[in-house]
Amino acid sequence: MKIANRMEKLAPSLTLSITALANELKAQGKDILSFSAGEPDFDTPQVVKDAAIKAINGGKTKYTAVEGIKETKQAIINKLKKDHNLDYTLDKIVISNGAKHSLFNLTQALINEGDEVIIPSPYWVTYPELVVFAGGKPVFIEADETTEFKITASQLKAAITPKTKILMLNSPSNPTGAIYTKDELIAIGEVLKGTDIIVLSDEMYEKLSYKGKKFTASAEVSSDMYNRTVTINGLSKSVAMTGWRFGYVACPNKELASAMSKLQGQVTSNVNTMTQYAAIVALEGEADRDIEMMRVEFEKRKDYAVKAINNIDKLSCYDPDGAFYLFINIKKVTNDSMKFCADLLESKGVALVPGLAFGMEGYVRLSFATSMKAIEDGINRIKEFIEK
Incomplete structure (x- = not known):
């Protein structure tokens, strides 16, 4: 049997692979502490x-419209209005099976062969894979600690060509936790004025911000940015609903929404009906107390982990503004993040994700979406590994 050539374009997810390996070793009875998964350890509210x-129990168990039920779409519209003063109509919202599915629908609906997509690096592992699978060409702009892992307007301007179709933004960022400020988004918007470039704004971690930092949605900074921005969001991270698979797209263009719905209708059809009804209460604020409880706890863990990592000789990390990851600089130890992670897992039973997966060598990602006890034990093991 010969597998389709298109599958050769796709690389397996290193994040999922490492999580699976850590779980396999744990099942074998080995003492494993995994900091690889981007999944809250809290239960769904x-x-x-x-x-x-x-x-x-009310019989809401049948098929729904492909793009979602009216009540849930209206709850999304209300949420975007309340949080960011953005206005959408029902025909501009598409609910999908998680934000990853939303991104797949978007890239398939937007990208033609040879289109260029600008992706700030470090990036979430899936972005370039989806672009390549759709026939596009990823164009990476590298950011580092000097700009808090955020690209600048001048970098963006230099990367734009006549083939540029999309700019992918992720704020708060996976893997760095960086949040673009309102002024930074305005500056990016000024560069894009007069172009047809679409902004895909992944805002999955918007409810998880720290140090008093305010999250700003890309679409809210100007009317021009609103008209070019497609917002991707969901409930997996902030409401601890990873397994429920609920993501959505809000876009100013109903033709694009229709195209995504058409594709989804031939692939998965609707998100499971019970999830759609459960999502309404989360979108309407009934889980806000739970969300804030988790955010506060994540910030405590972050503060401890940042201090502990920065106290280890040869390691350093940026203090993230959001999400639940540390992007740790290991360059004084090695530039080979794959070997670092493999050796750490083998010798100390600690699973991290190599920076290579996010397009940046010399770093590893640690998720602090786990218990404080596990974080303390894990960082102690990392310290022992470095000292050895």
């Missing part, structure tokens, strides 16, 4: 679970 149970 009870109010959300109750809404799903109510939907099931």
Whole structure:
């Protein structure tokens, strides 16, 4: 059997591969501490679970419209208006099976062969894979600690060519936790004025910000940015609903929304019905107390982990503004992040993700979406590994 040539374009997810390996070693009875998965250790809020149970008991178990039920789409519209003063209509919202599915639909609906897509680096592992699979060409702009891992307007201007179709922004960022400020987004918007470049703004971690930093949505900084921005979001990270698979797109162009819905209709059809009803209470604020509880706890863990890592000789890390990751600089130890992670896992039973997966060597990613006890033990093991 010969597998389709298009599959050769796709690389397996290193994040998922390392998580699977860590789980396999744990199942074999080995003492493994995994900091590789981007998944909150908290349970889904009870109010959300109750809404799903109510939907099931109420017979809400049938197919829905491909792009989602009206009530859930309206809850998304209300949320975007309340949080960012953005206005959308029902025909401009598409609900998908997680934000990753939303991004797949978007890249397939937007990218033609040879289109260039600008991706700030370090980046979430899936972005370039989706671009290549759709026939596009990723164009990377590298950022580092000097700009808090954010690209500048001048870097963006230099990267734009006649073939540029899309700019991918992720704020707060996976893997760095960087958040673009309102002024930085305005400056990016000024560079894009007069072009047809679309902004894909992945805002999955918007509710997880620290140090009093305010999150600003890309679409809210100007009317021009609103008209070119497609917002991707969901409930996996902030509401601890990873397994529920709920993501959505809000876009100013109903033709694009229709194209995504058409593709989804031939692939998965609707998101499972119970999840859609459960999502309403989260979108409407009934889980806000739970979200804030998790955010506060994440910030405590972050503060401890940043200080502890920076106290280890030869290691350093930027203090993230959001999300739940540390992007740790290991360049004084090695530039080979794959070997670093493999040796650490083998000798100390600690699973991290190599920076290579995010397009940047000399770094590793640690997720602090786990217990404080695990973080303390894990960083102690990392310290022992470095000292050895």
